[in-house]
Amino acid sequence: MRRLRGRLPSPVGLWTTSYDGKRAGLTVSSMLVADGEPGYVIGLIDPDSDLWETLRQARTAVVSLLGGPHQQLADAFGYVAPAPGGPFKMIDWTDTAWGPAPATVSTWAGCRLTADNPPEVGWALQVQLEIEHVELTADEIPPLVHRRGRYTTL
Structure with missing residues (x-):
């Protein structure tokens, strides 16, 4: 299964949230955007992650699409590289109504959690977020994609 999944190109997203002064985030590549009114972001999240623990309390999150400069x-945020002082110290952040948004991304969405007990899918939780706000800048950064264990940009 892992080799099959690795052959699929996946967007590299960063899901961030905050609650009661605590920030949490996680790199998420297993995600999709469902179009509609409203639209949704659906992602597979580690049930033991700090992100899930904080998201359940906050009920809101920022879903950012990362670009080439964000490897x-x-x-x-994927916990595969060191981040002295924590990953939130690596760049500047903008506080939003949905949580912290990376100041250097060109695309992000402010979202609201739709279910307290999302279904388990494989080893993950299938988390559904309703999109309440989309932020797009004129300076679009080429998107970061993950495939076969490596990053590339489109």
């Missing part, structure tokens, strides 16, 4: 950030 180190993706690795830090």
Whole structure:
């Protein structure tokens, strides 16, 4: 299964949230955007992650699409690279109504959690977020994609 999944190109997203002064984030590549009114972001999240623990309390999150300059950030939030002081110290952040948004991304969405007990899918939780706000900048950064254990940009 892992080899099959590895052959699929996946967007590299960063899901961040905050609650009661605590920030949490996780690199998420197993995600999709469901179009509609409203739209949704659906992602597979580790049930033991700090992100899930904090998201359940906050009920809101920022889903950012990372670009080429964000590879180190993706690795830090994916817990595969060191981040002295924590990954939130690596770049500047903008506080939003949905949580912290990376100041250097060109695309992010403010979202709201739709279910307290999402279904388990494989080893993950299938978390569904309703999109409440989309932020797009004129300076679009080429998106970061993960395939076969490596990053590339489109």
